[in-house]
Structures are given as C-alpha cells and as structure tokens.
Amino acid sequence: MRRSELIPRLLFAGLLSLPVLAAAQRGPDFKVDLDPETCVFSGGSDGAGNVETAAGSGNRMIQVRLGNPREWGIADVRFDGEGQEQMVHAGGGAAHVVNIFNRNDGPADVKYSVVVQNRATGETRDCDPRIINR
Secondary structure (H helix, E strand, O other): OOHHHHHHHHHHHHHHHHHHHHHHOOOOOEEEEEEOOOOEEEEOOOEEOOEEEOOOOOOEEEEEEEOOOOOEEEEEEEEEEEOHHHEEEEEOOOEOEEEEEEOOOOOEEEEEEEEEEEOOOOOEEEEOOEEEEO
C-alpha cells in the first residue's frame, strides 16, 4: 500500500475512535460519598448511595469516595443479588476511592458492599447500598 493511500485511512480510523476515547474519559456517571464512621452514603441516583438505571442502557460507572481517607481505607467491594455478574470494581486495596463498573446489559438488583477498614485499629465495617437496573 502506498503512503498516499495509507495516510487517509489512518486519519479516518483515528476520527472513528474519538467518540470511544471521549466516552472512556468522561468520568463517573454517579458519584457516591461514604462516611466510614457511620456507613452513611450520599449521592448516587437517590441521594442515599443507591443507583438505579434503565436496564440495557449501557455501561455505567459509579465512583465511591470515602469521607475520611486518612483514618479509613476501602478493603474490598462485594456484590450480591440478581445481575451481580454485570458488576466489577477497580480500586480499593486500602485506597479511598473505588470505581464500580455496571455493564448494564440487563435487569439487576444488586447489593454492593463496601468494606472499609480503620488504618490504625484494623476494624472493618460492611456498608451496603444497592444498584438496580430496571
């Protein structure tokens, strides 16, 4: 293939990939704040940490952030309920932010449990709102 044919094809391929890159970098669809002292959530779609979306409407990202990151970290995130195979998370491991990715390709009613751990004492708490795809 000649260079004169290759350059327009590469430019065209690059232009096609821009929407995908923009979607990947747009940030979370839902932000949730968690007070690890009380396991009280705010944000999400209902103001209390729960997230509800239309089933089958595509990928959604839920970002959970701890309110007191100096004393607490996120030890783990667990999923339980119908549609839990649609959920994965990245982060945790004593970090103060975790991103939950909801593939949202069908109905779901999933409890997500954010296990927080006190850095000084090792105490853990299991805090658990819901993700619903209707």
